[in-house]
Amino acid sequence: MTTTTAGGGVRARRPRALPLRYVVRKTVTAFGTLVFVVIVNFFLFRVLPGDPAKAFSPRGRNADPNRLAEIRRDLGLGLPWHEQFWAYVKNLASFDLGVSWGQHAPVSRLIGERLWPTVLLSGTALLLAAGIGMWLGARAGWRHGSRLDRVSSSGAVTLYSTPEWLLGLVLLIVLSDLGVIPAAGMQNPLSELPPALDIAWHMVAPVTVLAVVYIAEYSLIMRSSMLDERYADYLTTARAKGLRDDLVMRRHALPNALLPSITLFFLTLGFVVSGAIGVETVFNWPGLGRLTYDALRGPDVPLLQGLFLTFSAGVILMNLVADLLYPLLDPRVRAS
Amino acid sequence: MSLLDIRDLHVTYRVGGGGLPAVRGVDLTVHEGQTVGLAGESGCGKSTMAGAVLRLLPAGTTITGEVRLAGDDVLTMSWGKLRAVRWSAASIVFQGAMHALNPVRRIGTQIAEPILLHDAKATPKTALRRAGELLERVGVPAWRAQSYPHELSGGQRQRAMIAMALACSPKLIIADEPTTALDVMVQAQVLALLAEVVEEQRVGLLLISHDLSVLSASCDRIAVMYAGRVVEEGPGHELFTAPRHPYARALAAAFPVIGDPVSRRAPKGLPGDPPDPRELPPGCPFHPRCPDVVADCREVDVRLSAPDNGRRAACVHTGGVR
């Protein structure tokens, strides 16, 4: 009834193409979100009372009133709001986020300089946390109910309930009592070490603190998605094929459990960036987080506006990456 | 020497506090090239039997008795030996192929996996080519090896499962309700394919189904299970056409035979549901639903009668042993 074609040739591997329509749709929604953020950002800061021009000449140094009026004209505060809005959008297109009141420097330059330390700190902590967190969560989920599972998930819930900066604060207190004083800031110009190692030495404490809290979060995520797969039929098939237990977990359960975790990985990214604000302040790490903390004194409105945009744009971008990455990983989604 | 020889198998699941007796003393043998059917309503313990053969039951389940697969007792062998035996000595075709196949891996890789595991000489390339041949053998185009389970139809998936079961050319194949999820036409094709394979490769087939008519058409011998025990056993055709045990009779009657005047009038269903394994009724567990129930049935836990030209039944009326 069935005929065997000569040699049962196997056709070449089909490339995993992403339908263009899907990519365009996702990018457009992401852009829509960004536009929403820009609008919110603009109107949010028009509510502020207080005289921005005055910020240019704080007490102790005198500036005559007509100069203040002139500054107000430069800032375009007198114009009707819609003209201000178009001017704001036009500047935004050329990455001109205005001038910081507190630091008298273009906001885009300030953010540009402080972006790299935050990416370095949060990025390292994030990769560490995702790696260890997911490994731990997978094993806890797989050996469901075992001592490892109970201990690691109750520990995770506790760490998940702790603000990162609190952990940092307690760590600093304990260390300073022990006489071991971790260095503050990112670099020590005096140190004879090559800059890379010096930065690494300064990173140990803040990265540990950030990573520990996010290990908790990612292990909980991974544990719950592993529990969803734990009793699936295809695992029985795999065991029936004669695979060893850990192979069953690594080759079959893990790929399936990893998929939802990756989306959540990007979704919680926003929180990691926010978390950095607390940790960077406590450890005096010169990133966007501490820049936000400094901008609060004043408050330095244009800088806060620029930072809010940067944080949101970063998270929106990451979610777009998640949306595009997910179908590549999960064939079932690509079909729809 | 029989392929599969199950002696006095008892399986009790650990659920919550207490135990749930799924199989309460079953003997079953399958010889080379022979197809044995295992029938019964859901919850009677037939799927547990399939799980027990390759010791796939969840941890904490208490299993006693003997399961000799090609001479070795599976229940007592070390995990290492068991893993070597799994899929090479016996393989399983599961019911819902959609769930039994890994959704995120290609069909070809899943079929090639056991080959690479059990055949030391195999290389990824040769294993994949073998997978293509197996797919062709079961009537699925070889290039489908590149597809994912959700890209195949129900029938094709079930055939792929069969191809996978044949991957290491095992002596015994256990098919746990292989066609239940399919519509009738595809069901017939799959059963024909199974019969062909059994014939061609002289393998033993343990076919598990709740559909007696399916079993009668393709099995040499059939055993009917009820509440964890075999209540009747005998040659396939005879058991369907002339069942002795009341439950077997009811089960056979539940499947109308086209063109048979008797069943056309009012196919008889059975009142009530299968008993809860944790609170089995005293005596013969079938007595609450048995049309021919007598006083003894409530006291006597009747066992299978002595074989009378290949047929045995566990009922007071048919010489069941007290």
Place this chain on the structure above:
Amino acid sequence: MISPARRLALAVTAALAALVLPAVPALAEDTPSPSAKTTFVLGIKQDIDSLNPYVGVVASAYEAYQLMYDYLTGSSEKDFSPVPGLAESWETSADGKTWTYHIRKGVKWSDGQDLTAKDVVYSFQRAIDGDTENGQYGNYVANITKVSATNDYTVVMETSEPSPSMLRLLVPILPEHTWSKVSGEDVGTFANDNAPVGSGPFKLVEAKKGQSYRFEANKQYWAGAPKIDELIIRVYADDAPLAQALRTGEVHMVNDISASVFESLMNQPNITTSDSKYSGFTELAYNVGAATVDGKAIGNGHPALKDKRVRLAIDHALDRNVLLDKVLRNHGTIASGVIPPIYADWHWNPGSAARAFDVAKANELLDQAGYPKGAGGVRAGPDGKKLEFRLFGRESSETSKKNVEYIRDWLKEIGITVTVSIMSEDQLTAVIGEGEYDMFEWGWVVEPDPDFQLSVFSCGQRSTEDGGEISAGWSDSFYCDESYDALYEKQKTILDPAARTAVIKEAQQHLYDNAVYSVLYYYNNFEAYRSDKFTGFVHQPSNGGSLVFQYGTYTYRNIAPVTNQTAQKRSLGGIALVIGVGAGLIALAGVAVVLFSRRRRVTADERE
């Protein structure tokens, strides 16, 4: 193929080595190699807002300008009296309106060009004409009518009227050949952070905004070469990391730290703390009747505060010694006048006639003023309006939040209910400008010349209104009194220091008698340095003034490293601990790996 167990062991040991390796630098950090250049690191809390002298306004920015540029005249480190700067000597005309400065010869810019009178004229002309520039230095050049260079080393300036501040011209002298390239429009955002050309004792070589600023010593400086080779100013967010950096030796000196941090540093090894007098004061200010320059009343200040007796009563109710003890932890002195004692010759204080803390007197004064105690102990005026005042504190200052709480409790004692609210300094400035306040707590940092400080209470400095838009002047009390204004204008034109001092003191007494401010205390500036690493710090003024952020760069030029590197008993314990922990971890990991792999082999057959 390496078996999984061995691969795991390698990974674990590599990770641990990475952890321990950083401990090595902690060791290297302590033995600075002798041949390297000596570097002094100063930790500060307030980032330099701009290195452009026409833009920066915060104190740390001014410190940078003093390092990079010179001024015509300086202030002596003994008592702030004028001393020669770029101007070696100077003469004034009989009528006191023409000043001739003789510029020092042989002074070179950092790019080798000669510094001449043309640069001085260019710097002053720009401060007079430029919009942004005048905004910054307006009050120094307000009455200079003409600036000219008669030859390469002589500058003549004419003023509209005799002005004593001609010897306090804090206008930095900038090189014409580089600054002429920066136009009037874009001077507002010109960063001036790319190795700017200057003539000062130090040259900026690297600026990392918000992190650190590196200066190299100008070994050819006319007032003597600095002893250190390199100066780094590092910026910290808060006192905590700043104090931490001092203890780890990452910085050699810290400035402007809070009282509590200062206290905890007092008993730390190798650290010397300096509780230096400072030119700042903190006051409780009243809204004595907000109105614009042309007399139009604005805002919603409580009318009762217009009455001097109410203000005097409040002043008597304030227990300044408690503030000194609890808030300043005794690092400062209680105050009356608006010119701090650090400026010995201008400072006035009532001495024995000072108003004492006297609740009974306060109640008596309030009764006399017609505000008897009503229901619930709260006083009310003849028109039934209760004495309920709003008191604003500042978000960015911990001491401000504490002061307002004390003041609220004290005023409750004499029947005045106070509602406190805390806001940012920007919001407070706006609120003051519009007169929408009753009382607030803030402070001033006073310059060596009292002119600007006294101008704050003159009628001219009140808010101005044009077309419905109120823009604030520098007056935050809206005090306006002809006799006071007369005193203020008079002192502006007296050249003879003794005569001018008398008028200035009279003005201070006038403010005190009318309780325009209740000046609370003069607070000290908290500084601390690593006495085991550097010595030669200079106080200005000499009797316990501050070491840095002075009017001059005396400390920076005088400090030198402590030569005899005595045994480094720096917390070796810390380093040993780190290395010990590291070694322990490696041993532990080794054992774990062995156990782990053995267990794997035994049970490979047994594991499911």
Place this chain on the structure above:
Amino acid sequence: MKTARSIAWARRRVALGAFWQGYRRDREGLFGLVVLVVFATVAIAAPLLADAEGLSLTKATGPRLAPPSLAYPFGTDEDGRSVLTEVIWGSRISLLVGLAATVISMVIGTLVGIGSGHFRGFGGGVLGRLTEWFLVIPYLPLAIVLATVFPPDVPRIIAVIIVIGVTSWSGTARLIRAQTLSIEERPYLERARALGGGHWHQMSRHILPNVMPLVLANTTLTVSIAILAETTLSFLGLGDPLRMSWGKILDNAYSGDVITSGAWWWALFPGLAVVLVVRAFNMCGRAIERVLDPRLRELA
């Protein structure tokens, strides 16, 4: 005579009884509940446990930065105030802000969730889009910006409550929207529409009761997020400077240089209080989820 309402309430009481039976057996849930009850009593009975005067600077009598002792079980801060008093009174503000903000967040979340799930076409689309946008915007920077621009005349504590409430509803809205969509397909909603039930009737009579269990479970999780948010905002100096909350104590400690002075007790006890309460809410939330969603139960 049994009215429809009494039958419905009877059913609800039975359901509640069953819920409590399930909840009682959940060890984690019970432990969380006990911790919450303890903190609630401490917050309510604050005036009895500690004298409010202990908070004011002027009345502080204790020694400066004294380590924990019998007189001051949690030690004292740099102004000589007992940290125990501060933690007891702090619990009032932290719990109040947490609960109040959660109420706002749940109300917005439920309304938007049901709205975006129920209304097809433009209305539903906009609400759905709004949820997605707020889901993506990182909550802390938004909270910081909102807290900074809040008009100063609004009392600070109200501002903080509104800010947290407005920035934490999107998670709930997304869950409820999914639940509403699944309820929309149910036949009895078709019947309600067929019988002429308007939008409001469908939503309040049918969708809301079905969504309530999910709202309950999510509420407890949102409270934990709200309390964390309040603590972080206060630490960054954006909280109410005049009222003592746990975040405020930690802010005072950090700017009072708790690190160099080594006064560990000043930061440890308020920190522990935050972690314990947030963890308790998390535990209750996860327990409620397990009781409500049978599938989760056997996986516990």
